[in-house]
Amino acid sequence: MIVPQPIHIHRPTLILLLLLSMLWSSPRFSFGVSLIGDAQILLRVKNAQLQDTNGRLENWLLNTRRNPCNWAGIGCDAQNRSVISIDLSDTGISGAFPYDFCRIRTLLDLSLASNFLNGTFSPRRLSLCSHLRLLNLSSNCFVGELPDFWQEFRELRHLDLSFNNFTGNIPPSFGRFPALRVLVLTCNFISGTIPPFLGNLSELNRLEIGYNPLTGPLPSEIGNLTKLEDLWVATANLAGNIPDSIGQLISLKNLDLSTNSLSGKIPDSISGLRNVRHILLYENKLYGELPQALGNLSSLINLDLSENHLTGKFPERIAALHLTSLSLTDNFLHGEIPVILAENPNLNQLKLFNNFFTGKLPENLGRNSELEDFDVSNNNFSGEFPEYLCYRNKLQRLVTFTNRFSGALPDLYGECTSLSYVRIRNNDLWGEIPEKFWSLPLLDFFEIQNNNFEGSVPGSISAARKLRSLVISGNRFSGELPSGICNLHELLVIDVSKNRFTGEVSTCITGLKNLQKLTMQENMFTGKIPSTVSSWTDLTVLNLSFNHFSGEIPPELGSLPDLTYLDLSSNSLTGEIPSELTKMTLNQFNVSSNKLSGKVPPGLNHQVYLSGLLGNPDLCSPDLKPLPLCSKSKSFSLIVIIILATCMVLLVGSVLWFLKSKSDALGVKSKRLFKITTFQRIVFNEEDIIPFLINENLIGTGGSGRVYRVNLKAGQTVAVKKLYWGDTQKPDEESVFNSEVETLGRIRHDNIVKLLFSCSAADFRILVYEYMENGSLGDVLHGDKCGDLMGWSKRFEIAVGAAQGLAYLHHDCVPPIVHRDVKSNNILLDQQFKPRLADFGLARTLQREGRDGGCSLSRVAGSYGYIAPEYAYTLKVNEKTDVYSFGVVLMELITGKRPNDYSFGEDKDIVKWVTQIVLSSPALEGTTGHCRDLFQIIDPRLNPSPCDYEEN
Template sequence: MSAATHSRNVTAALSLLCFLSLLSRIKSEELQILLNLKSSFRNSKTQLFDSWDSKTPLCNFPGIICNSNGSVSGIELSNQKLSGILPLDSICQLLSLERLSLGFNSLYGTVTEDLRNCTKLKYLDLGNNIFSGHVPDLSPLTDLQYLYLNTSGFSGSFPWKSLAEMKGLVQLSLGDNPFELTTEFPSELLSLTNLNLLYLSNCSLGGKIPAGIGNLVELVNLELSDNNIAGEIPAEIGKLTKLWQLELYNNNLSGKLPVGLRNLNKLENFDASRNNLEGDLSELKFLTNLVSLQLFENSFSGEVPAELGGFKRLVNLSLYTNKLTGPLPQKLGSWAEFGFIDVSENFLTGPIPPDMCKRGTMNMLLMLQNNFTGKIPESYASCKTLLRFRVSKNSLFGEVPAGIWGLPAVNIIDLEFNQFEGPITSDIKNAKGLAQLFVGNNRLTGGLPEEISGATSLVSIQLNENRFSDEIPASIGELKHLGTLHLQSNMFSGSVPDSLGSCSSLNDINISNNSLSGKIPPSLGSLPSLNALDLSHNQLSGQIPASLASVRLSLLDLSDNRLSGPVPPSLSIAAYNGSFAGNPGLCSPEITSFRRCPPNSGMSRDVRTLIICFSVGLAILLVALAWFTYLRKSEKDDDQERSLKEESWDLKSFHVLTFTEDEILDSIKQENLIGNGGSGHVYRVLLSNGKELAVKHIWNNVDSKLGWKKARSTTPMLAKRGGGKSKEFDAEVQTLSSIRHVNVVKLYCSITSEDSSLLVYEYLPNGSLWDRLHGCRKTKLDWNSRHEIAIGAAKGLEYLHHGCSRPVIHRDVKSSNILLDEFLKPRISDFGLAKGMVQANNGGQSSTHVIAGTHGYIAPEYGYTYKVNEKSDVYSFGVVLMELVTGKRPIEPEFGENRDIVSWVYNNLKNRERVISLVDSDIPEVLKEEAIKVLKIAVLCTARLPELRPTMRSVVQMLEEAEPCKLVGIIVTKDGASKRMDGLDEKKFDPDFQSFGKTHFANQKNT
């Protein structure tokens, strides 16, 4: 071997050694970076990181991709339940990183400028997280091909200019972020000629769609919905011949569909609904591959192109609220597995196309408010998949096919304002899902079949203005969910069924203008939710049942019958003026237009004498009892005040105090008592400086509460509770002493003695949210106040779960533990059951066999696992949101036996009308859509499986977005997947959702 060769070999060996040494050092550094990443996500609920340790080769870490050199080239951690702040300063030190995929997690905080150092990235997915702040300048990331930042809470101005250098971008998804509104459509997008996906829905785009959009000829999916884009759709959009989906929904677009749209012959989904578009639909007749066509709420006119009847892939057609005329193509929907049609609120004529359910897949037929004629085609009687059948306000006639009445899945049958004839058949017993039956203003005849009791889900029956006859069947009393019964203006005879008293949910009864006779059943007075009762214009006789006097009715009309006897005094009020007219046999000393009742009317002299004697005796007994109670109470209060002053007290302050211990002790007296709890009393204290405080007095043991100095009982119960400070006191002090948050009640200090303890709080003059919604201080809360209360309370819980150094589970979240200050700003209070998450889930403290919390608010898993979990607080908060939206208590008689507000809400998520009916009547119609946005969040919070509930951090974000025209919800489907939902419209119903709404989400290939 020559010297030269030897020298070269030595040099090569040294180079190899240097390379291996460098590689080893890089791997060591990359290992440390990944371990730091694991540490940043240490609070995540995932087992993904269990094998991320120094003993495992980093290329074997789950979610890590290495290149041929063994360096980290990809981090694939999407949809892994990650939570934490993204450490980009560390991640971007991975010099070979080309793929960073962290979508569909719960990452929060800001995305820092360190992202600019990830210069080799080709794929970046941070979408579907809960970041805040703006998106940093991305201009150094010139190699990016896939960029997903959608649905992640970004705000501020997006750096559109930084996109200009990303010539290789193939997919760009920025939608569903509250960016600042642009005045011009971003021109930088027009140079990205490699794009096949552009998702910019709901990200505050303004201006007009420029003609340059036609440059993006590779586009397969273009979504610009839910923005502020105006002007016409440019003709150049016809150059995008590869388009599969075009979404322009909910903008301010005007003008006609552009000539050239016909060139998009690969288009399957086209939605330009809720704009100001006009003209005819002739350009659509060439789009033979359409699967879904939605152009509702525009001003289109002319006829529906006949060619649509030959579209062999069309399954969804929604053209409602336009000015369309002429007939529908008779072959419409007969070729494919048709899903739904909604052409309501137009001027369409002719017959209903007969074959839209030919394949047995149709779920909605909505054709109300047109000029359709003819009969209902017999084919729909066997359409077992139909959920909604609505053809009201047309000119249809003939008998309704018998099978329509018994469709097993249908939840609404709406035939009102037509010319239908014939009976409701016994087939209705098969309609197990039927909730609403609307057939008013027709020519229907016959009796209401006994078999109607088989339609057990019925909530509303409206048969008014027909020709029904015979008796009202007693079986109607078996309909436990029935809330509305309208049978007025028919020819029903016989008596009012006594069984109606079993319909515990009934709130509106109208059986006026019939031929009913007999007495008014007293059982109607036992209906707990009855609000309106109209039995006028019949032949009812006998006395008005005394039981009706106990029902609070907003409408009562018993006029024009044959009633006799006295009008109950509680019904003889101005609110019911005219309610008893046309009954010559009635008498009343209070109603001046009626004759006065004779002395013996209604009861005998002996009975009256007995009642008077009993009343006098009872009054004497009550006075004596009250005097005895007062004396005992005064004695007890004196003993309590003496014992407090004699005690030796220890004060611990948690804030700067402006009062003394004596000022507090001197105020613990009966006249300052404002509340009682299971562990003690609450007093209002007015300081000399005018400041008000609330003081909770907690007895340290049972015997102390009874007045003794020390616990003397040796019984197990008292021995267990006696001695030392109470658990409630310890929990409250431990939790509140270190908390500083505007939405958590402030604890100033504790004052303790051997036998009792005092907790001194800020005083909240407006009481609790429960008081404002349901209690004696109930007032009308406007929607803005309710929404702000929801956000504030959510932020308080978010702080407890995510902001404390030792996260806290409240365990008793409810409206009575949300207090309101003078400005109705909320404070989370009462931490007697609170636990730290570590304490609650470690060792023997992981569960308890006493269910903590309040009935109606307790998460379902607590009943069988007893596990303490922050998602239990989320569930309880979801119940509070339902209270705010509906105005209902968590438990109400109208919900039914063993049912609560959550099951009641879920049972009413089947259609738009029922959802809207859930909203508190105190909330104006124009704001009910906004309230429903919050109801959707409540539904997410109360998911039966804890892992499907959002974190409180996500709840805060969604509530903040749930302002007018801003909400984007994530709906969990039956298979556990998640989809974006916004708006609320029966025409956008998706039966796969637990709720419903328009589906709009980035069509990312990687997800």
Template sequence: MTNSPFSSGRRPPLVAHLLLLFLLVCSFSLSHCDELQPLLDLKSAFSSSSSPSAFSSWIKGKDVCSSFHGIVCNSNGFVVEINLPAQNLSGIIPFDSICSLQSLEKLSFGLNSLYGKVSDGLRNCSKLKYLDLGQNSFSGEVPDLSSLVGLRFLSLNNSGFSGDFPWKSLVNLTDLEFLSLGDNTFNPTTSFPLEILELKNLHWLYLSNCTIYGEIPSRIGNLSLLENLELSQNKLIGEIPYEIVNLKKLWQLELHENSLTGKLPVGLGNLTGLRNFDASSNNLEGDLTELRFLTNLKSLQLFENRFSGTIPEEFGDFKDLVELSLYQNNLTGNLPQRIGSWAAFVFIDVSENFLSGPIPPDMCKQGRMTDLLMLQNNFIGGIPESYMNCKSLNRFRVNNNSLSDVVPAGIWSLPNLSIIDLSTNQFEGPVTSDIGKAKALAQLFLSNNRFSGNLPAELGEVSSLVSIKLDSNHFVGPIPESLGKLKNLSSLSLNDNKFSGNIPSSLGSCTSLSTIDLSMNSFSGHISENLGYLPILNSLNLSNNELSGEIPTTFSKLKLSSFDLSNNRLIGQVPDSLAIQAFDESFMGNPGLCSESIRYLSSCSPTSRSSSHLTSLLSCIIAGILLLLVSFLCLLFVKLKRNKDAKHLLKSKSWDMKPYRIVCFTEKEIIDSINSHNLIGKGGSGNVYKVVLSNGKELAVKHIWQSSFSDQANCRTSATILTKRKTRSSEYDAEVATLSSVRHNNVVKLYCSISSEDSNLLVYEYLPNGSLWDQLHTSRKIEMGWQIRYEIAVGAARGLEYLHHGCDQPVIHRDVKSSNILLDSDWKPRIADFGLAKILQDGHGHGVGDSSHVIAGTLGYIAPEYAYTCKINEKSDVYSFGVVLMELATGKQPNEAEFGENKDIVQWAHSRMRELKGNLKDMVDPSISEAQVEDAVKVLRIALRCTAKIPSTRPSMRMVVHMLEEAEPYNFIDIVVKKECEN
């Protein structure tokens, strides 16, 4: 009998191989199923709010290694890397799931909008070598990291973490080469975390702005591989340790904004590879001689210290130096004349020192210089002619020196110059007509010099001008009529010159003017009544001239805090609204004026007016003509009243109604309600009226005049004004463009616009609880509990998030403030007043860098970069909203005397946070209940992030919403009820 091949217990080689292959395939298949599920969990966690493009290739059934975007596998087909930085991801990372990927070595999620707490599941990613969670919006503490022993790269900077950082867990991470933990609000350390000093393989250490106290330990010098060391914006004290000179590989050293003292360590010049050195805003002293050997320096920032002595002559030979900032020190001597001659120099700021000698001539030799700032020194000589060709120059400030000679003509016409400040020197000669080519110029400051000649008419072509200060010079002749074209001009100071002629009526067209000072000149003729139509004029000084005639009656409408017409030749009665104690001395030196309430002026009784009989007679004649005119208009009105059909025809032709939502009213109902009895508010762009329809529905109507003169309450009788072409209000256009298409529960509803030849009406929903400002700061103030404040914060944030991220074309509001957050009957907020809004050109961030030479917004809410550069983007709104959050949490106004001179709530809050070492409870509004102070602190921390000085470190509004949702308070009522039940 033949034996069966299986009877002996041995398998033929072919069968054995097939069986082995089958087992391998099954094992491989099961393993890869295990790999797929965590990735699908990750996709699911982000699917509701993330960019669809990030996961469009993550489809079940496709090969993970070859098809999934951002996934890298090893040769065995196991996932080793997940790379999803800057993908607009939003959600909570499921670490418990993805850390089940046993071969995972790299997780890169930086620059997204991730939130929530990082779970302890991260510990299971034990094979990680690279972890990047930076630039997100996580909350809570960083979990223990001691299990990640293979980690070489760790980035958690600017990610919203708080509480205690697990410094001790770093001791196990001896392979770390890159460590970035900065820009988080960790609990303060009592001393520098010594665990860092055990990481001998570190090449990169970023610990800026993470609340580190104490001295920099001398053992920092043992980290000999360091190339980048950043410890800025902490509370470090003491001297820079000498041992830092052992870090021979350093190319960047950042120590700014601490409280360091003493001199630069001897031997610092041995760090010849150093490219960027910033120790600004400390209390360092001594001279700069140690730096003369740092020939590879590219950027040197030592401003706001106490350095003294001269600037080393060797700086003039540094071939790569492009940034030099040494302002606010005690430096003396000359600037090296070759400085900036070699590289493409970008900026120099040596202001507020005691430097002397001439301005170096070649700092713009390569045509890249943007900022030349040398103010408040003792520089002499003239402006080198070489700067006439510096077309890149943006800011040119050499004020408060001893400079002289004629300004080279080409300086006036530099195309990118936004500010030229030559004030308080000894310059002479004219301002040339070339200035008409300076299309970016916003600020022209020439005060306290010896400039002379006529002011060129071409100055009126510089439409970007915001401020002109030419006081205390020798200018002559008239003010050019062309200045009336400057629609953005807010300040005009021409005092103490030799100007003459009439004050041009065209200045009444400069509707942004808030300050006018024309005092101490030789102006004559009557004061133009057009000045009384300037809508936001706050200060007016026409004193010490030769002005005649009466004070225009239009001045009665002005809301002035400063006013002076003294020492002129004015006659007639002082308007009652100006005859107040605040202006008690404003009319001195005008013997022809009279008043019943100003003690030093004669009475306006008939006997005292006998000397001005001709003026009185003329006034009577004018009054008679006006009386006849009024009588005629009354007769005409009666006739029209009787003819209803004619009236209806007039209305239908005069008004154009454009609905943006379904409306249940007519234009007549709205128009007939625009009267003084229904006036509920006045704003910068128009009056607001409450309208109650016949069906009981309440509306709010903003009345905006189209005329370039915005006296909205009175008929204008001046023939000059009536003949001026009326132009549509820019506030009206911005409001309609924004709100006509916006649909969001937290943005005010615009029902329709009703426009005519000279007026615009915008019809909104009526919000009975007024503005958040009213409820926090005015007589309408009520005691709002934290729950209401929190819900207002979240609702307003969602409204702004929609404007920034939810519209087809993102909208920047540009005037976010508590008075522009309105409250309905249920205290739900609406973002309102879009008169300054800008719609970006597309949804791809192209609005970044959008500029306006008018600094739009409100003092205390304006982001610092906006006031400084006139550049705006969505982060400007984020800053302003951060101020609103501070108001809600602290109960304080943006500007209060307790903050100190020239400080606002943001500076106060950031300073107070450092003083309190991160314990913010003392900053919370005392009216908030003790049980909810911690909840208010959470929001205050968000506010501090929103108001970061650097725009890129502020969260997006989408991230702000997520952070606020994470900070949701416990329901206090439920807590009380629960305690009562337990008792």
């Protein structure tokens, strides 16, 4: 047996040990030791596991006290003096998940949201974090299956993994969080069904699983979550009925099951949601009548049941609720609107469009509430408009088109200074429009077509300075069109067709630089067509048919770069068809039934334009029947010979004089007048370029200038852009020139056109680029040369190349560059059809400011059909602006159609057309019917086979 020997400790040593023990137990000492260790962990993670490219963690440095509580994103408990939270949200850090943060045992909250973290998760290493109460990893780049949490995670209360790339099913461990209150998994790629075991999370008050490719029903076990306040499962492929157990969610405040495939009736048990404030069930397949049980929900303020298959009448009990927003659109509801709806003091949004409602609207609508958004279009309402819709002067949107409303517009509407959006077309309204209604200061969209309004358009319309769309066609307006319209510089669309307007069109209308569509057909306008149209660089549609215009067709129309629809038919126009019109790419060309004469220009002497040439008895063609053949008599030939000889003599003399004057002008002394900049190694100078900028070498005209092809002596061919300058200079042309030089002068990429040389003088600016033999993608895809792009493989190569050029601008340039005018006409193709991005006159560099980056501009730039909707409204530009435009180009490559092809129908572009076809197709189940529906969007020149959409 071993007997333990007594330990003899020297008295001074014993005293020292006692002092150390007391010091160790001191909170101040333990605080110091703990923080020193925490600081070391934080620094180790920063230096070894994270990349801090933005320098947001630069103050993570050991100071004399080694206290990390003042470091960026670090939170400490003031009482216990320990690190309890790390919040590095939106700092731009990257790398894998930093497990070692969890070695700080006092850590409770870890938020790494909105960064660039990536990779997958190791359940074993994740167990280090089992003591956390909050874990927020949203808006990162994590991949793989959802992490499987071990049973130790018993304190977790808030888990947010949204906006990542997680896949697979929801693991069973997600049903074993006894304290969990918030579970957010939105916007991932999670599949499978919503598991019943989520009903075990008895403390849960917020569940968000929307925007995932789930399947199956909403499980009945969801009713077990009696503390749940927010349930958001929108856009998740839900099917089946809404379970009756939904009524057990007595704490629920927000219910959003929108944009799914839920069917069946809305259960009466929904009346159990006694605290609910928002119910969003739109875009489903629900049917049956509106349940009276909804009338029991006294806390409800927002009800949206639109885009379903609901039938029956609008129950008075629901109309009596004090809702702020009610949307029942796109259903099969009928009957009259209960009068009690007008008594609601809270109603500010009422949307009932696309139903079968009848009768009169309650006359007091708007009198008792601050109504802001009112849309009852596409019903069978009758009678007069409610007089008090804008009684509180809050109404912003008035949309009532395609009903049977009659009578005059109430005079009170002229006092509605809050109104910005008006659409009341296709009704039986009559009388004169209240004069003040024309001049509302916030009016942006004004459409009253196809009614019986009369009177004239007052000059006071000039006060509606924000107006962008004026559509008053199909009425009985008369008199002259007031010149006050010319003060509406934001106008994009003017449609005054099918009225009784008279007089000449003021030439000031050509000063509307943003105008995209001008339709004035079927009136009695007289005089000449305005010729100073150089400002109409965005105009795509011009229809002046069926009027009394006289004189010649202005050749200046041929310089409009985006014009694709030109109809001048049924007027009294004389003279020849200008050859300049052949420069345009027109989908619609009609000058029929005029008094035109002479020979049809070669570019229009084609069968596709024949119907637009008929009805001009003196118009002839060499071979286009049934037009008369052009005369070839000897006398005529002799006259032509004499004229040509005279022209040749004059031309030779002019050339000799021109060359002499230029040789003097380009002498040694004059060279000082030019500012020359070279960007590549070249073997030419301005003397090899300037004399050849003549009409014979003109190959294109755009909004900022003209483009010429110049063959150099050395055998090289270049493209030369000469910007508009001098008397015709636009205010922003200097910025266009500077942007091209500054952008292309400093970047190099195989998929971006090379700027070789620039030359500026007092009266001109020129830019010299490498020449692209095959022109633009738009010319090839939509012109006669599309045979070269018949195959999908070639189109795919072009798409990839253009994408690589954009990626270089957005990600490799510092600061990033946004092109702002990505379109098929600005993607040039070389001899092998390799794409090059071109035309950087609108490009901007991004100086990052704020969370979203980007910069704000004073006006919309870009081309119609390619502009992102949010950019048009916010004027905030970032890389997403280019990405949207590039998406339109991809649709062009797939469909073979222009962005604004008239085959899409009225007010519809390629994005809306494709979206409508895709959404109206059966679900993505690989069915033959679905394939046939998608088949119609593919360019038939690609010779596609139905359901053959594979791409390597």
